[in-house]
Amino acid sequence: MTDETMLNILIADDEPLAAERLQMLLARVDGVNLVGTAHDGESAVRMAEALQPDLVLLDIAMPGLDGIEVARALSRHSPAVSVIFVTAFDQFAVAAFDVEAVDYLMKPVDAARLARAIERARDHVARRGDEPARTEGDEAPGWLEEFWASDLSGLVRIASRDIDRVTAERDYMRLHVGHRSWLIHHSMTALEEGLNPELFVRLHRSAIVRRDFITGFSRNVSGRWIARLADGSEQPVGRLYSDQVRTIAGR
Template structure:
């Protein structure tokens, strides 16, 4: 991250606990409290609407608890970092299974909270850097690093079947699995080996040998049939790619 404030969403079903965190955050520079939520369902809705960088998240809440919230948010491309703030210490193992950055036991002191926020910033920066593919001048991208619940995963370009766009993120499909990276489709098209990959749509790049064939639909639009039996529409701007692959 740069010098932008760390956007924080506080989630706790106890008003006094929420107020204490608000007071502590007011003493700390470089943070922006974007909202508070008193239950898990509201936390998920607000996280989607506000895109916080970090959740200060209670665990023991009625209904959807903090572990459930962290697990739900981990499926999202723009998932925030999570620091658990709880009155109980027996949930630590479960907390780190969902990649919590830190685990604070109430009552939280300012110094301890500051340390957790520093860890959150470092975690967010590492995650952003790890998902940025880089190419050496004159060479093509040959690997990517993506994060998942187990940590960081190395993905070789030659193993990628296809890449699809999901807003500001790209999904790398490898067999039945997939990972999200934060990058642009244009940069990937430029960095990948054009002898191995072809762009078929503004939101799709496919490995050439993963294409099993082409056919036209009722409106005359080209459709690529892929090796797994799925289909990928070909954008009108990329129709020439079909002709080049088919040698026509």
């Protein structure tokens, strides 16, 4: 950012009333500067290239390029542009996660919710500025840090570090956090590859468990390992994953 406290923002929304509402809400937020408003996907990409915003408030359902396609295009820019999706649809949450959106707001946008999302974006931009410059051929750093999931109130962001365990349910994965759980449309293999192996371990073809959620192991009558978990439940260890027991126990 050109100023340590100022966040330059571009709005991209094909609905004039929705764009106008965002403009009015931004006027109440300190430390932001609206640099422009785009009304379709192609103009959003062009304006981002010309104006170099720190953040784009991006609708999803737009003519031409949709918001997901715009976000993918912006992710290839240097410096990268942060994105907050502002949409009337909740079914794009997984796609938003895939393009590393900072937040996902449902219309009509609540002023306090928008302010919190912008503060998240401000932190995201600051952290991005502290990262070392990447050169061609570098691999993208980091592990999956968060997930979007639907619930009765709309959408909820789940931090990876808060997940106790993941279990498979057909084409979906259930994220267990305390006494609550959420379904996401993801594969077990993708989660195993994306979650930090220092924090999570796969114990079964249908289960991943946070390492510090495991309190012990025992064997059942057939000699199979059973993991005891911090909530009092048990997780059978698949035969293909029995070596994980020895690794965790340091044997």
